[in-house]
Amino acid sequence: MAAIKNRSLAQPVSVDLRHHLNAHSKARHPSPLKDIIKFMGYDGMVSLAGEGLPHPSLFPFQSATIQTYPYDKNLSTPEVEKLVECSVDTSIGSGTGDQSLRDWAHEFTKTVFKPACSDFEILLNCGNTDGWNKIVRMLCEPGDFILVEQYTYPSAQALWIPMGCIGVPIKSDTQGMSPEDLESVLASWEEARPGVKRPHLLYLVPVGSNPTGLTMDGDRREKIYDVCVKYDIIICEDDPYSFLQFPACIHGGEAALNPTTPQEYLDSLVPSFLKYDTQGRVIRLDTFSKTLAPGNRLGYFVANPLFTERLLRATEVETQSPSGWSQAIAMSLLSKWGIMGYVEWLSNLRGQYFLRRNWMACNPSKHAGLVVFSKDDATLTTPLFSFIPPMAGMFIWARFYYFGSSRFRVLKADETCVDPEAVFETEIWAEMAKALVLLTPGSYYEPWQGKKKTTTKSRCGETGIGYFRLAYSLVTKEEMELGIERMAAVLEKVFKGESNVL
Template identity: 45%
Template structure:
């Protein structure tokens, strides 16, 4: 890790964040922890009044084979958290269920700091780790750290809707940056920032980029490290803070291979040796933005939601000391520390697994979601005629109803129903519908409908629902440009997001068959090619 420290980025803080002062009650807690101190100051309930004595949990062993295709028994181990306080057991219910510092558990934070140093490898030395309630809470605190009413925020062309629902009521505005199958396009980002004064005269240039770089929600795109370097350099050039919201980071996958060319799903669990585990992990994962960050301008949002369960409501920031201190001040008067239950259980769990055990668990998740990704993509190949995309289509494949691919003429570009790419991470396959050959599209557009693509997308969505298949329509992910303003999408296209994270393979198969029926019926495909 580099020995250089983060630079001064205090000019990015908003008025609210600059104005925050430490909660005086937190000073009391600091003094209470001094050896020999007798405290009659704090209004802390006595631990004997906590009606919980011991928490016993049976958890998976880190090398448990959780692959959905496995027939092996899943090995388990026992962990427990007791109320008893002792020097050799800092993780106990008397502390976990008590009021405490807004920074959260010290021992858990130390574990995560070491983990971040070894896995994320920040490119500056004085980075800090701060616990939060999951990435939704983390993003809320980031917005309230940097954004004033009326600010512009750089976002992806298709973006996570809850992230917008937070800042839109504040009067902030989204600035969408064009994407392709590998995420946002560096030249497009540079163009937005370079031309800002001409395109938005008299307004402050955006100074915050919100980005989901791995298995992006909704598109499933994963940004290659070479592109990350270009994006980071642009943000340095124009003094932009990057919020790296990366919940799917450990769900990265090998490239998809069609079932006809694939022998089997080989295990991706590494050997026991710790150095081998480290290198295997780093070889398998695209480096993070924070690993490129030699200035401290990246705030990484990390979470246990996709690795140990969203109900834990636990995650952490990786950021520079200035941002960490201001985030603590905000936490003191809003969320306090994350729930003691979650901290105690996750801490004891990670203590039992140890670093190398946690890494092996993460590799197991990678295998699980690789198999699930392949299930869904295999089924699309099975239920449609899937062909390599012609030039000019920003995805790897185009799909037609079964039996029609061989009948295509020399120019199939105008005849396909949708295009897609197999994701390299996350939980989603993003399909782009080709509406230009849908029999209803020209009529809707000729009627003067303001959003003809969205109207037809909604009609198709309702057809799918009547067929008992629920997908997520692309309109849910349209950027908010301002009050009652949304980005108009590219003409003649619509989108659906398909999740492969939850349903069984059997139900996925039923779902893709239903999708094929609806698409063929909606496009009138038999008549189209006659």
């Protein structure tokens, strides 16, 4: 395959992917006003062409001092270390965002992810939500089909559903998306849907996926990438959880992660799709939302120059640069810390999520018969639910076995019940909410496949199976224990001791 051959070359550049742009994106022209900006840099130029820019001497802000925690202390006992002073640069810029922050992100991406293509570029955005919005509006026509994971992030599809787009779910195993199923869907596309345009965009969260918590290893990525080369697919790697990776092993609820050096931590991370991307067909969405704070609303695209240029045209007329405060504050912190300081911060940070994952993953087993751990879901007995311990991120994806409940069996036998799995899910959810514990129903993560596929049966979903997602990021250990206790009580009541193992 071309991509594989290409990998032996020193440093490829991206291939021409212009045919992926939609009509709307192709029709964008640079604002003539922005063209004037380049003349403004001439020595001695007097510009009377400023575009509604107030004079900086007329801002009420003089300077900002942000107190931060040190990157190298244990996060559970943080002490305020020093002050980051940043002068206030609160002007708009040209839409590209602060050049020093773009340079930092370029260097960071090169150091950490080692992209195959030499010509990747950085463009700032207001976080991955904004980033995904701009990607869809650059690449998709109304009615396009979009390749997604078997369970996918609802806000990502809430964007394109009103555009009339349709999701094409690809089956998953413990590594996430299956390259064989991807190949099979694409190979049989013309036959299965004659005359319908084949999808050309794949969206996935390959680390600590939301909702499944799955993380895809390097081999799997390479296989997925090769299929995407074969069928000319653009990959959107939405990767907010990439730095929250930790080992699978769950040893008790309290043991902290073994200390590692920043380099050992980096070496332990699964590679980004960028590493395999010899053609420039990966758009990576990176963000500071999970690693600094979501309120920064600050992230960036890593993409080929054609795409960053089109995305910049969109940025100029849609959002302009991210907040000047967010940029200035992030940049002063990152330049104080340096790349390896930030890496150490990330390594400490994921240690905290490791602990939280353990607290939550260990808890259900305290309640007899509630759950068995399973690497492949091929359990001998039938628990109420099982899950694959996540190796990254913030979520446990609990697989429920509904047939253990007589209530579910009644629903299933009732011919007037259109979607027993959905009805039972709603009932369990409502019981839990009444008992003051909130989970997220698995059906929220079903890819949207059009109005004809809104029931479990019409989607060919698994019979008698349901999912709930448990987030361990935002609660304390005590709240987690209380929550799981309430959940266990509700499940005992709902399943009324009729489960095989109760």
